[in-house]
Amino acid sequence: MKLTIEKLHTASNITDQFKPKSSGIIPKGLTLIAVLIITSILIVILGNIILGGIGIISWDFLSSPPENGMESGGIFPAIFGTVALVILMTIAVVPMGVMTALYLNEFTTPGSKITRIIRIGINNLAGVPSIVFGLFGLGFFIGFIGSGIDSIFYDSGRPVWGQPAIIWASLTMALLTLPVVIISTEEALRTIPQDIKDASYALGATKLQTIRRVILPQAMPGIFTGAILAINRGAGEVAPIMFTGAAYYLPYLPHKLNDQFMEMGYHIYVMATQSPDIEATKPILYGTVLVLLLLTFMLNFVAIILRSKIRSKRLTI
Amino acid sequence: MLTNELKPKDKNNSVRQKNIKISIRDLDFFYGAQQALYKVNIDIIENEVTALIGPSGCGKSTFLRTLNRMNDTIAGTKITGDVLLDGTSIYKNFKDVSLLRTKVGMVFQKSNPFPKSIFENVAYGLKVNGINDKALITEVVENALKKAFLWKEVKDKLNKSAFSLSGGQQQRLCIARALAIQPEIILMDEPASALDPLSTSKIEDLIGELRKDYTIIIVTHNMQQAARVSGTTAFFYEGVMIEFGRTKEIFTKPKKKKTEDYITGRFG
Numbered sequence: 001m002k003l004t005i006e007k008l009h010t011a012s013n014i015t016d017q018f019k020p021k022s023s024g025i026i027p028k029g030l031t032l033i034a035v036l037i038i039t040s041i042l043i044v045i046l047g048n049i050i051l052g053g054i055g056i057i058s059w060d061f062l063s064s065p066p067e068n069g070m071e072s073g074g075i076f077p078a079i080f081g082t083v084a085l086v087i088l089m090t091i092a093v094v095p096m097g098v099m100t101a102l103y104l105n106e107f108t109t110p111g112s113k114i115t116r117i118i119r120i121g122i123n124n125l126a127g128v129p130s131i132v133f134g135l136f137g138l139g140f141f142i143g144f145i146g147s148g149i150d151s152i153f154y155d156s157g158r159p160v161w162g163q164p165a166i167i168w169a170s171l172t173m174a175l176l177t178l179p180v181v182i183i184s185t186e187e188a189l190r191t192i193p194q195d196i197k198d199a200s201y202a203l204g205a206t207k208l209q210t211i212r213r214v215i216l217p218q219a220m221p222g223i224f225t226g227a228i229l230a231i232n233r234g235a236g237e238v239a240p241i242m243f244t245g246a247a248y249y250l251p252y253l254p255h256k257l258n259d260q261f262m263e264m265g266y267h268i269y270v271m272a273t274q275s276p277d278i279e280a281t282k283p284i285l286y287g288t289v290l291v292l293l294l295l296t297f298m299l300n301f302v303a304i305i306l307r308s309k310i311r312s313k314r315l316t317i
Numbered sequence: 318m319l320t321n322e323l324k325p326k327d328k329n330n331s332v333r334q335k336n337i338k339i340s341i342r343d344l345d346f347f348y349g350a351q352q353a354l355y356k357v358n359i360d361i362i363e364n365e366v367t368a369l370i371g372p373s374g375c376g377k378s379t380f381l382r383t384l385n386r387m388n389d390t391i392a393g394t395k396i397t398g399d400v401l402l403d404g405t406s407i408y409k410n411f412k413d414v415s416l417l418r419t420k421v422g423m424v425f426q427k428s429n430p431f432p433k434s435i436f437e438n439v440a441y442g443l444k445v446n447g448i449n450d451k452a453l454i455t456e457v458v459e460n461a462l463k464k465a466f467l468w469k470e471v472k473d474k475l476n477k478s479a480f481s482l483s484g485g486q487q488q489r490l491c492i493a494r495a496l497a498i499q500p501e502i503i504l505m506d507e508p509a510s511a512l513d514p515l516s517t518s519k520i521e522d523l524i525g526e527l528r529k530d531y532t533i534i535i536v537t538h539n540m541q542q543a544a545r546v547s548g549t550t551a552f553f554y555e556g557v558m559i560e561f562g563r564t565k566e567i568f569t570k571p572k573k574k575k576t577e578d579y580i581t582g583r584f585g
Contacts, residue, residue: 109392195429199491201390202423203442203498204415213445214431 053290081261088170097181126179137172169245177230188222224307343398368547422500428487430479442498465493485516
């Protein structure tokens with residue numbers, strides 16, 4: 001008995017010799033380096049923004065309009081415009097995205113030719129550069145739909161809808177974020193077990209009732225995830241709104257759907273590239289970037305809270 | 318009472334002369350090009366438990382699902398022949414499949430409660446069928462839960478999630494849910510196959526009780542279960558209904574060699 005145990009020990013020693021000594025250290029080291037690089041980049045970016053921007057943020061900065069060619073004053077119109085843009089975009093993109101996902105998952109045969117073509121279309125839409133969306137919005141929404149409305153309902157000659165406006169910018173942004181909403185809704189729909197749908201049908205429910213009472217409540221967290229991602233994207237993109245509604249400077253807040261608006265991302269772009277004295281606007285630029293980051297975090301945070309509320313309600317009630 | 322009157326005549330062990338609830342005529346069923354059922358003919362008798370037995374993939378579940386047109390939800394299926402419910406074709410004469418499914422309830426193999434409260438689970442079928450009277454819904458939910466032997470266990474936690482129940486309780490909740498819409502027929506697709514012996518015997522007791530008011534058709538892999546709960550049994554093999562008759566007869570002196578082989582465990 002003793003002998004066998006000793007033998008075993010020697011045997012394991014032998015195999016140990018053949019094992020690479022550093023196994024575990026190299027992969028761990030490499031992954032750790034990757035993590036360090038990522039976090040330090042993030043820390044540098046955030047640190048720079050926070051240090052540069054924190055000094056200028058005050059109630060005045062948040063609540064007053066820009067003055068003096070943007071060299072002083074605040075950014076309230078840009079904050080207002082960004083929030084309005086994101087809200088209008090969400091109102092447009094979520095129903096459209098959810099309905100598309102429902103169509104693909106509930107009303108067509110999975111793997112059929114038509115769904116495959118639509119899916120390819122959606123994936124391609126996700127890969128289109130955002131500036132192309134901007135140009136498309138200009139050509140389609142403003143040049144075609146807006147001008148079309150003008151020529152049918154207005155005859156003043158002055159453009160009413162056929163001009164850059166917050167509604168067109170929101171719709172353009174909605175198109176840009178549509179794939180995100182569709183894909184995350186589809187993922188949520190796919191996780192709903194067939195036997196729950198069967199149970200609903202077996203109780204005499206129609207397809208629409210099943211969608212409304214069983215499928216959509218179950219998919220809600222996934223839909224919210226899609227909306228969160230869309231909001232993130234929408235609050236940060238500048239290219240789609242450059243031609244479709246964002247204004248360099250506006251003395252008033254947008255109060256109609258066909259008004260132009262100021263937006264924070266565009267405001268940052270303008271201050272960084274178009275301002276007469278870039279050095280003088282730098283503190284405001286930093287402050288605006290910081291506020292934009294905080295605003296995005298906040299919109300995210302609200303959506304995440306809502307989602308977790310729905311999730312817990314779904315599981316416990 | 319009817320049963321007692323008829324018993325003396327039941328000498329030759331043939332299917333008793335009672336009302337025929339569902340009559341299946343030359344039923345062929347296809348998944349795409351693949352045929353799953355071949356010329357099935359069965360008369361299901363009212364207020365009796367009919368067991369469908371046979372090896373996996375023999376078509377018994379498919380057959381069960383043709384009776385409430387659940388196969389309609391699967392793309393590419395095709396059916397020929399007919400199923401008559403009280404003499405009315407469920408394929409030709411029921412424009413509204415929802416109405417059919419309120420007459421023919423179903424309990425599935427795996428308990429599948431909705432992620433809703435216990436109360437909402439049972440009330441679901443009423444609500445989707447347009448009943449909004451709260452007092453009525455409360456009453457029907459209570460009755461259905463009582464009929465499913467579940468009321469005592471859940472009456473104090475009707476607003477709790479259905480997932481807080483045990484597996485056996487969840488399955489009885491699914492039965493209560495099916496009962497709430499006042500069906501005439503209940504289809505059960507291996508309702509106890511995922512349950513422990515105690516929960517299984519509770520479900521079997523329940524089936525014994527429900528038989529008085531409902532026509533029950535149950536798919537089962539468990540021979541003893543079929544023998545315990547059913548009055549008539551149909552044996553399916555490779556999409557063909559091989560033998561149909563009194564359960565006692567099928568299990569003691571089957572007419573067909575295949576049936577005997579299956580029941581004695583020679584295959585399947």
